[in-house]
Amino acid sequence: DSGVTQTPKHLITATGQRVTLRCSPRSGDLSVYWYQQSLDQGLQFLIQYYNGEERAKGNILERFSAQQFPDLHSELNLSSLELGDSALYFCASSHTPALLGANTGELFFGEGSRLTVL
Amino acid sequence: AQTVTQSQPEMSVQEAETVTLSCTYDTSENNYYLFWYKQPPSRQMILVIRQEAYKQQNATENRFSVNFQKAAKSFSLKISDSQLGDTAMYFCAFMKHVVYDKVIFGPGTSLSVIP
Numbered sequence A: 001d002s003g004v005t006q007t008p009k010h011l012i013t014a015t016g017q018r019v020t021l022r023c024s025p026r027s028g029d030l031s032v033y034w035y036q037q038s039l040d041q042g043l044q045f046l047i048q049y050y051n052g053e054e055r056a057k058g059n060i061l062e063r064f065s066a067q068q069f070p071d072l073h074s075e076l077n078l079s080s081l082e083l084g085d086s087a088l089y090f091c092a093s094s095h096t097p098a099l100l101g102a103n104t105g106e107l108f109f110g111e112g113s114r115l116t117v118l
Numbered sequence B: 001a002q003t004v005t006q007s008q009p010e011m012s013v014q015e016a017e018t019v020t021l022s023c024t025y026d027t028s029e030n031n032y033y034l035f036w037y038k039q040p041p042s043r044q045m046i047l048v049i050r051q052e053a054y055k056q057q058n059a060t061e062n063r064f065s066v067n068f069q070k071a072a073k074s075f076s077l078k079i080s081d082s083q084l085g086d087t088a089m090y091f092c093a094f095m096k097h098v099v100y101d102k103v104i105f106g107p108g109t110s111l112s113v114i115p
Helices: none
Strands: A005-007 A010-013 A019-024 A031-037 A044-050 A053-057 A064-068 A074-078 A087-094 A113-117 B003-005 B010-014 B019-021 B024-026 B032-039 B046-052 B064-069 B074-079 B088-096 B103-105 B109-114
Touching: A005 A087, A010 A019, A019 A087, A019 A113, A031 A074, A044 A064, A044 A074, A044 B103, A074 A087, B003 B088, B003 B103, B010 B019, B019 B109, B024 B074, B032 B064, B032 B074, B046 B064, B046 B074, B074 B088
Parallel strands: A010 A113, B010 B109
Antiparallel strands: A005 A019, A019 A074, A031 A044, A031 A087, A044 A053, A064 A074, A087 A113, B003 B024, B019 B074, B032 B046, B032 B088, B064 B074, B088 B103, B088 B109
16 A cells, blocks of 8 residues: 555546546655556656646647645646546655655655546 | 657567656756656556665566666666566656646657557
8 A cells, every 4th residue: 555545446437527536645745646547558747736737748638637735635627528538547756855865766656546538 | 848758659578577657857957856757557546666866776576676867867667577467558757846836748759568
């Protein structure tokens, strides 16, 4: 158990709909990362938050948005869903950023949220 | 931009044998982290081993070891005494040693351990 909790584990929805994926990081971790893994593909970085603020952005579509709340949980919102958005969405958390000394660089991953768009 | 390449999409190894997975990366940074993550059929991502670029000594974790060649930008993973539970997708990953940076993953190598 990594300590990172993602809900829901599975989600089936229709094209054009909107969904929200939720992530609770490990206790004490300030950074949250979102990754997308399409079928038989690698992990594509979407976005990173640190202590409530956006810190790094990958190839995240404009239809997608995320935020990190004061209690450090994070939500990834996916709207106007398309068939190609079907994927496993991972949340990962880590300690303070590398330069602050406490971070080993390791990401702790949740079990993922599997989104199927029909 | 940093890139991570894994040139072996699929590999197989006999149980108890040794296998080496390859990874190369491209960066202009001098300080960074490198990782190997394992993703078994359960899809859970698990850290196998990590290496800090400023450390010349290769990291080892039980049956797992790396061959880190900084000048060649190469970071291979050696699995000794392969076990059936090692069957998984293995991802090489890179992270700059700077504040607020992301981890970049390679495309992965699917490893099958054959009884």
